[in-house]
Each structure stands twice: as structure tokens, then as C-alpha cells.
Amino acid sequence: MSENIFITDNFLLHSEAARTLYHDFAKAQPIFDYHCHLSPKDIAEDRQFENLYQIWIDGDHYKYRAMRANGVNEKFITGDASDYEKFFKWAETVPYTLRNPLYHWTHLELKNYFGITTLLNSDSAESIYNQCSELLRKPEYSVKNLLRKMNVKVVGTTDDPTDDLEYHKQLQEQNFEIAVLPSFRPDKSTEIEKGEQFVLWIQKLEKSVNFPIYDFSALIKALKERHDFFHEMGCRISDHGHVNFYGEDYTDSEVAAIFEKGLKGEAISVLEINKYKSAVLFELALMNKKKSWAQQFHVGAIRNNNAKMLHDIGPDQGYDSIGDLNMADTMSKFFGRLSQCDGLTNTIVYNLNPRDSEMFASMANNFNDGVVAGKMQYGAAWWFLDQKDGMEKQLNVLSNFGLLSRFVGMVTDSRSFLSFPRHEYFRRILCNVLGEEIQKGELPNDMKLIGNMVEAICYKNAKNYFTI
Structure with missing residues (x-):
């Protein structure tokens, strides 16, 4: 058996400055994993x-x-x-x-x-x-000890609005010292194009709120009630995963009629679908703003491409891809509409297509308000981009179009309790990028200045950004 000699203490750290930044400033920082797909049941039961x-x-x-x-x-x-x-x-x-x-x-x-x-x-x-x-x-x-071993302080799970959050409640009652907090993921409320699946989910939501959802206003009332419940359970983050942003113009009567058609299983046009999604996401964003939540938008995946394997083994089995849609106009309209009514809360945007990186970063910066530092965030390299090359490019794009120093850092976006070294991987890459520029004289050789920024990106910015 050959020894794994390349994973050394200085793995990926190719300068003295990089090594100093990592070992003296980054390595000991706790982990604030504000977006993952870990099972709260496994944590509560200490699997x-x-x-x-x-x-x-x-x-x-x-x-x-x-x-x-x-x-x-x-x-x-x-x-x-x-x-x-x-x-x-x-x-x-x-x-x-x-x-x-x-x-x-x-x-x-x-x-x-x-x-x-x-x-x-x-x-x-x-x-x-x-x-x-x-x-x-x-x-x-055990699961809890694995989290302790990695110095995790906060875990943000991903949860459907119909979830009763039973295991989050158990964790609170257990006084577990690591904060395991739900995130509100209301994607299914927008998926009117899925026909019967959408209707079945609405029926499930009805059971959660214990009243009938027969029109659009009742849907929003139900989502708000679940939003309130999640807030009581410690949730301070919503998450939205969509193919695109949605910024269609619509009227209340149009959306009401579209929703009724969806409940009846009637055919709905692409324009009607986009109007409906625009309306629901707008209302959800206003809820987030009212409660001072942060919101995340993971945009650009085309999921379950292999129809045969979708039929044979089901969804989310590794048949997803990078999408290829134009997003600038809808992104601008969506955030612009929220900005006009002071309805835009702290927001993180993630792109999946690398050709959209500069657009996402530049668009996000259009909506900073001069009140909250780093309010609009160009998020961490996500999914197909969360590798060394993608992380370096994300750091460079963020630096070129915004303020790297205000970045809220990496997430695992994972279902595995062994995934937390991704934070270490990111930290080593961050320190190497900065160390190389110090070595070249492109950044000052001021370890306190650069080191403080590293500590902030690794943990402190996230701790300050989310109202937890």
C-alpha cells in the first residue's frame, strides 16, 4: 500500500506567506456551515x-x-x-x-x-x-462527535415548509451545543408546472396549516404561517433552487387564475408558469425581509436529465447538469422589483454556469444599499464549480467585482457527515491565492491585515451576517 504523502500540513500552500496565513489564521477558525443537506434526524438521534x-x-x-x-x-x-x-x-x-x-x-x-x-x-x-x-x-x-471533531459551530439544514421540524425541536430540548438550524426551502410551492405532484404538495401543505388552500391568497397565508413557525424554531435563512430567476410582470388577478388552473390540472403556458413563479418568489422574499432573514438563490441547474434512469432509480441520483439560460434580465427585474419597495433582505446568489460568474457578481452589487456591509453576496463556488479551479475563479471574480473582505465563505452543500474538510480545502486555496500575491508584491506583506481578512472570510463574516 502506498503512503498518502501529498496530503501534508502544507498541502496546496505554495509560499511561506500562504503557510503563515493558513496555519496562524485560517486553520483554527470554527466552521459556520450555513447551507447543507445533513439529516437533522441523524444528528438528533446521534446516529x-x-x-x-x-x-x-x-x-x-x-x-x-x-x-x-x-x-x-x-x-x-x-x-x-x-x-x-x-x-x-x-x-x-x-x-x-x-x-x-x-x-x-x-x-x-x-x-x-x-x-x-x-x-x-x-x-x-x-x-x-x-x-x-x-x-x-x-x-x-457518533454523528454529534464527528461534528465536534471538525469544530463545527453552526449547521444549516435544508427543510421543506411542510416539515414539522421534529428533530430540530429534539435538538433544542437536548441543549446540543452546536446550533442545528432549519432553512426554509419552499421550491415546491413554485413548481406549478409539475401538475399532479404540485397538487399533492399543496394538499400536504393544507395538512400542515389545517385549513384549505383554494386560491392564491390562501397559499400565501399558508406559506406565511409556515414561515412564522420556522422562525420560532430558529430559522433565519431561506433557500431557493431554480433553473432561472423570475421577473415577469403580472397582476393579482392573473396569478389567481393561474393558480386555480394549476389546482384543476389544466394546461398552463410557459408565460403563465413564469408569472406564477415570479409572484410566489416575490411574496416569499418580502417575508424574508420582514423577519430579517438572509436568502439564498442557487440558480442554473438542469436536473434529472437521463429520463431512463429517472424512471428506473428515481430523482437526484447524479444525472444533473449545468444549465445554459440567459439570466441577467430576469435577475435584474426580480431584485429591482424588491428594491423598489424596500423588500430586499441580505441575499446570496450562486451560479452554476461559469460563464455567468461575472454577471452574477456585477448584478448583485447593483443592489447593495450602503446600510448593511456585504448585503448582496456573490456566493461560494457551487456544485460543479466547488473544486480548486472553481474556487479560485470565484475568489477572483468576487475580488474584481465586489469586496472579498466581506465574503461569508464556504459551505459544504453536502449530505455527508464526512464532508467538512471541504472548508479546509477552501481555506487552503484562499490562503494560497493571497499568499502568492503577497509573494509577488501585489498585496502588502502585512500578516495582521491579510490574516484578519482570512479569519473573517473563514468564520467571522458569516457569524455577523446571519441574525442567529
Whole structure:
């Protein structure tokens, strides 16, 4: 078995300045993970995973895509193979992920959580699986202790408005010292184009609020009631994942008629869909503003592209892609409409298509108000962009079009309790970018000045930005 000698203390840190910034300022900062998809149930119940497959591979669409690209049969990905057989197929794939971020993440996670400095491959698979699985069954590797091990202070889960937040309530009653807070993700309230699925979700919302939703005003009343409930449970962030922004002009009567058509299962035009989405998102944004929540917009993914696999194994299994839509006009109209009525709260925007990076950053800055520092944020490199190249480009675009010093930093956006080294990965990249420019004389060799900025980006800006 070969040693993982490249994950050293100075991994990705290619100058003395970078090493100083990371080790003296970034490394010890706590983690404020304000957007992820971790299970609050697993945290509340302090789940003990049985083996490495269950905590590390199950449900990870990044790994699924890599294994399919490597010719692994679906039986060993989402099929009925045993946990170890699936893990072994991942181990066989890892050497072929060289220059993919998965190679870095894999070995950072093995080192940081389990102290393993051996490269994962078919030769080392059995030993690593057994060693990690044995550790995972020990109390110190329970979910809560894994969060403590990574110095996590805040976890922002992602939750549907119909969720009763039972497990968040349990965590509050347990007085768990790490804040595990819900985030309001009302996407399904906008998805009128999904026909029967939309109607079924409205019926589920009716049960949550205990009154009928027969018109658009009742829908907004119901969403507001759930918004109020989430606020009482500690929520201070909403999250919206859409193909595009929506800024169509509409009238109240138009939207009311469109909603009624949707409830009846009648055909709805693309223009009507966009008007409806524009109206719902506008009302949701006003709710966020009223309660001083922050809001996030993850925009540009085209999901579930493979119709055959969607039918065979269901949604969200690694068949999503970067979208290719023009967004500037709708983004401008959406935020402009909110700005006109003083309805725009702290906002983070994330693009998925790299060609949109400069547009997103420049558009966001149009709506800063001179009252809140860093109010409009060009968010962290997201999904297909959250690798070394994407993070560097995001830092450069943000620096060129805004204030890097006000950036609220990285998130995991993950379902895995082993994903927190992504914060370390980002911090090392940040320090390396800054260290290189110090070395070139493009930034002052003032470690206190630059170091304070690093600390702010890694943790302190997020702590101040969100009203938690």
C-alpha cells in the first residue's frame, strides 16, 4: 500500500506567506456551515453508522457519477450489491479520479477523520474499510462527535415548509451545543408546472396549516404561517433552487387564475408558469425581509436529465447538469422589483454556469444599499464549480467585482457527515491565492491585515451576517 504523502500540513500552500496565513489564521477558525443537506434526524438521534459505505458513499452523487464514468455497473452504485462490494468499486475508481476534486476530498477525509495516510485503491480497500468501519462503531465517532471533531459551530439544514421540524425541536430540548438550524426551502410551492405532484404538495401543505388552500391568497397565508413557525424554531435563512430567476410582470388577478388552473390540472403556458413563479418568489422574499432573514438563490441547474434512469432509480441520483439560460434580465427585474419597495433582505446568489460568474457578481452589487456591509453576496463556488479551479475563479471574480473582505465563505452543500474538510480545502486555496500575491508584491506583506481578512472570510463574516 502506498503512503498518502501529498496530503501534508502544507498541502496546496505554495509560499511561506500562504503557510503563515493558513496555519496562524485560517486553520483554527470554527466552521459556520450555513447551507447543507445533513439529516437533522441523524444528528438528533446521534446516529452511529455501521460502516464506511453508509456514511461516505450512500447517496453521494459525486461518487456515483465518477463510478459510472469508470464503467461501474449500476448494481454496485444504487443497486443491490452489498455495502462492501459498493465500497470496493469506489476504491477501484479512486485512482482514476486523479485531477478530479474527488481525489483530494477522498484523501483529506480519510486523513482528517480516521488518521489514514494511505492512498485508497483496490489493494488498500479492505484494510481501510475495516479500519474505518471499526472506528465508526465507537461512541467517539457518533454523528454529534464527528461534528465536534471538525469544530463545527453552526449547521444549516435544508427543510421543506411542510416539515414539522421534529428533530430540530429534539435538538433544542437536548441543549446540543452546536446550533442545528432549519432553512426554509419552499421550491415546491413554485413548481406549478409539475401538475399532479404540485397538487399533492399543496394538499400536504393544507395538512400542515389545517385549513384549505383554494386560491392564491390562501397559499400565501399558508406559506406565511409556515414561515412564522420556522422562525420560532430558529430559522433565519431561506433557500431557493431554480433553473432561472423570475421577473415577469403580472397582476393579482392573473396569478389567481393561474393558480386555480394549476389546482384543476389544466394546461398552463410557459408565460403563465413564469408569472406564477415570479409572484410566489416575490411574496416569499418580502417575508424574508420582514423577519430579517438572509436568502439564498442557487440558480442554473438542469436536473434529472437521463429520463431512463429517472424512471428506473428515481430523482437526484447524479444525472444533473449545468444549465445554459440567459439570466441577467430576469435577475435584474426580480431584485429591482424588491428594491423598489424596500423588500430586499441580505441575499446570496450562486451560479452554476461559469460563464455567468461575472454577471452574477456585477448584478448583485447593483443592489447593495450602503446600510448593511456585504448585503448582496456573490456566493461560494457551487456544485460543479466547488473544486480548486472553481474556487479560485470565484475568489477572483468576487475580488474584481465586489469586496472579498466581506465574503461569508464556504459551505459544504453536502449530505455527508464526512464532508467538512471541504472548508479546509477552501481555506487552503484562499490562503494560497493571497499568499502568492503577497509573494509577488501585489498585496502588502502585512500578516495582521491579510490574516484578519482570512479569519473573517473563514468564520467571522458569516457569524455577523446571519441574525442567529
